Amino acid sequence: MTEPVLSARGATKTYRQGKLDVPALRGVDLEVREGEFLALVGPSGSGKTTLLNLVGALDVPTSGELSVLGKRVASLSRAERAELRLRSLGFVFQAFNLVPVLTALENVEFVLELQGIGATERHARALQVLAELGLADLAHRRPAELSGGQQQRVAVARAVAARPRLVLADEPTANLDGENAEVLMHLMRDLRDRHGMTFIFSTHDPRVVAHAVRVVTLVDGRVARDEAKPGEAPHEILPGVGKPPEAAGS
Amino acid sequence: MSVETRYAVRSVTRNARRTALSIVGIGVGVALALLMESVNRGRDELFARVGATSGVGHLRAVPAGWRAKRDVRMRLADPEGALAAARALPGVEAAAPRARAQVLLAMGTHVVPVEVAGVDAEAEARVYRFASKVAPGRWLAPGERGAVVVGQAIADRLRSEVGDEVVATAVGRGGDIESLMLRIVGVVATGSDETDLSVCAAPIADVEALTGLPGAGEVTVVLRDWRATREARALLAAALKGGDEVMTWGEINPEFEGHLQQDAATTRFVSGVILLVVLLGVASAQLAAVLERRREFAVLAALGMRGWRMVRLVVQEAVALGLAGGAVGLAVGLPLVWWISVRGLDFRSFMGASYSFQGVVFEPVLYGDVGAWIVPYALAVSLGATVLASLYPAWFAARTDPAAALRAAQ
Numbered sequence: 112m113t114e115p116v117l118s119a120r121g122a123t124k125t126y127r128q129g130k131l132d133v134p135a136l137r138g139v140d141l142e143v144r145e146g147e148f149l150a151l152v153g154p155s156g157s158g159k160t161t162l163l164n165l166v167g168a169l170d171v172p173t174s175g176e177l178s179v180l181g182k183r184v185a186s187l188s189r190a191e192r193a194e195l196r197l198r199s200l201g202f203v204f205q206a207f208n209l210v211p212v213l214t215a216l217e218n219v220e221f222v223l224e225l226q227g228i229g230a231t232e233r234h235a236r237a238l239q240v241l242a243e244l245g246l247a248d249l250a251h252r253r254p255a256e257l258s259g260g261q262q263q264r265v266a267v268a269r270a271v272a273a274r275p276r277l278v279l280a281d282e283p284t285a286n287l288d289g290e291n292a293e294v295l296m297h298l299m300r301d302l303r304d305r306h307g308m309t310f311i312f313s314t315h316d317p318r319v320v321a322h323a324v325r326v327v328t329l330v331d332g333r334v335a336r337d338e339a340k341p342g343e344a345p346h347e348i349l350p351g352v353g354k355p356p357e358a359a360g361s
Numbered sequence: 362m363s364v365e366t367r368y369a370v371r372s373v374t375r376n377a378r379r380t381a382l383s384i385v386g387i388g389v390g391v392a393l394a395l396l397m398e399s400v401n402r403g404r405d406e407l408f409a410r411v412g413a414t415s416g417v418g419h420l421r422a423v424p425a426g427w428r429a430k431r432d433v434r435m436r437l438a439d440p441e442g443a444l445a446a447a448r449a450l451p452g453v454e455a456a457a458p459r460a461r462a463q464v465l466l467a468m469g470t471h472v473v474p475v476e477v478a479g480v481d482a483e484a485e486a487r488v489y490r491f492a493s494k495v496a497p498g499r500w501l502a503p504g505e506r507g508a509v510v511v512g513q514a515i516a517d518r519l520r521s522e523v524g525d526e527v528v529a530t531a532v533g534r535g536g537d538i539e540s541l542m543l544r545i546v547g548v549v550a551t552g553s554d555e556t557d558l559s560v561c562a563a564p565i566a567d568v569e570a571l572t573g574l575p576g577a578g579e580v581t582v583v584l585r586d587w588r589a590t591r592e593a594r595a596l597l598a599a600a601l602k603g604g605d606e607v608m609t610w611g612e613i614n615p616e617f618e619g620h621l622q623q624d625a626a627t628t629r630f631v632s633g634v635i636l637l638v639v640l641l642g643v644a645s646a647q648l649a650a651v652l653e654r655r656r657e658f659a660v661l662a663a664l665g666m667r668g669w670r671m672v673r674l675v676v677q678e679a680v681a682l683g684l685a686g687g688a689v690g691l692a693v694g695l696p697l698v699w700w701i702s703v704r705g706l707d708f709r710s711f712m713g714a715s716y717s718f719q720g721v722v723f724e725p726v727l728y729g730d731v732g733a734w735i736v737p738y739a740l741a742v743s744l745g746a747t748v749l750a751s752l753y754p755a756w757f758a759a760r761t762d763p764a765a766a767l768r769a770a771q
Binding site for chain 1 (some may be wrong): 363365367368371372374547563656657660661662663664665667668670752762767770
């Protein structure tokens with residue numbers, strides 16, 4: 112058995128809205144192991160984003176236990192949670208959220224710079240990961256000069272550039288058309304296969320769910336169903352994207 | 362250049378209109394601050410120069426105890442040594458000995474009490490600007506005896522003119538009344554009666570003879586750069602012997618220095634108010650920029666960017682804004698400062714041809730100062746104001762709660 116990257120026991124999260132307490136998670140039990148490719152599904156308001164925020168150490172649970180990579184999120188200070196995100200977690204957002212004034216290359220480099228990696232190495236690594244995602248030719252374009260699918264691939268490059276152990280993606284294909292959604296899912300699977308990263312992504316899209324190896328359904332802030340697929344669906348890298356840099360030119 | 366710095370610099374260009382307005386605001390503030398500082402420095406220089414060459418000097422060697430007693434009969438312990446030490450000072454323009462005495466000047470039935478300054482004609486002409494403005498008549502000649510130059514107001518009260526002989530009467534060393542006949546060789550009209558009444562210069566040998574007190578009672582020093590007064594004072598003090606002391610022009614004429622400091626404080630207060638207004642404007646614009654980017658800061662926080670790095674990012678944006686504002690300030694302010702340094706601010710139309718304060722006569726035209734200080738001053742003001750203005754927005758950015766900000770953005 113591999114070590115759990117996520118362990119939740121009775122995790123709850125309640126938001127205060129005015130004088131009202133609004134429960135978003137009502138006691139989640141979940142364990143995710145290294146290398147899993149897990150889809151979080153469920154209707155709007157079921158707590159998917161809230162759970163991702165807790166797993167991403169962006170927020171802390173109101174009660175219960177939630178550990179990420181062996182660290183209890185609730186006991187970490189603000190700075191320690193930032194350090195955990197920086198060193199071990201990657202994020203992909205629904206709205207891409209690239210820095211608009213930086214090029215694709217700089218967006219990826221910036222995360223490596225935050226980790227204190229020197230200029231030459233971070234430049235090379237950022238170029239490598241962009242090439243891996245089929246974006247080498249677009250490295251010097253700013254987000255506004257890229258299509259939605261390209262922007263989301265840059266966002267994935269940014270999330271995985273530092274080789275995090277866990278990548279969290281909140282509705283990563285929600286703003287993409289079917290073809291781009293497919294490409295993105297293939298690329299994420301490929302990254303997971305090659306680098307052993309764990310992916311947890313929330314989605315409403317059944318085509319995306321089809322790529323998941325495990326599907327966890329949340330309803331009303333609780334895990335309603337947890338299905339592991341017996342065999343992983345085969346996937347291929349679409350032409351022109353996703354090839355490793357050494358194979359890109361062959 | 363780091364990605365963070367590129368990020369900061371490019372962020373400044375996101376909202377071109379707001380950035381342009383901020384830069385213009387900073388530029389105008391910097392230009393006004395430059396102008397005020399230039400005038401301030403010009404006034405400092407004018408006061409120091411005019412005050413010094415009105416007879417006070419930048420420095421004065423005085424006898425021990427003179428500071429408290431201010432007795433004109435006191436004499437230096439080592440006048441020759443003090444004069445030599447003063448003339449050996451680095452940056453000295455001129456040094457002149459003086460021996461003062463309280464006398465009654467009389468012609469016929471007209472009598473005027475004055476303080477006569479016994480001077481070395483040649484040396485005094487280099488430290489006293491009115492020596493070159495004697496009309497009618499002339500300044501004292503080197504080695505001349507029995508001559509006196511008086512102010513116009515003294516000549517008027519004596520009903521005398523150039524060529525007339527006046528009797529100078531003083532109390533001698535032993536308490537006897539001593540008199541001396543002096544011929545008026547020149548009259549000085551400073552434009553101020555108050556100042557004219559203090560102009561009475563005679564050869565130092567005559568004053569020594571009249572008072573029976575040998576040697577100089579003071580050595581007045583004029584420096585090429587008044588800003589070196591403090592250093593020169595220390596050097597001269599170290600060189601004086603027999604308990605003789607050194608006083609600066611501000612100590613000799615504290616009312617004059619107080620007036621100068623009051624003016625400087627007023628100008629700097631106005632500069633401060635201008636800069637405060639600029640600072641609040643920039644702070645407001647930067648806070649708006651940070652609020653607009655709340656989601657972006659949340660994403661940065663999610664990526665693991667620490668609060669202090671966000672502060673640094675926003676401060677770098679402020680630095681970029683400050684540099685641009687400083688450049689605009691220099692572009693606008695330099696021509697203005699240059700113009701004022703060449704043409705001057707002319708107050709003659711409502712103050713007359715001259716203005717007198719504490720016995721010091723000014724020509725009321727104020728020239729601004731131009732110097733190497735301008736660029737660092739402009740940059741210090743613009744960067745200081747913008748960086749200070751950015752601290753609250755930067756702190757605000759650093760406190761972004763990523764989960765709440767991302768939730769709010771959805």
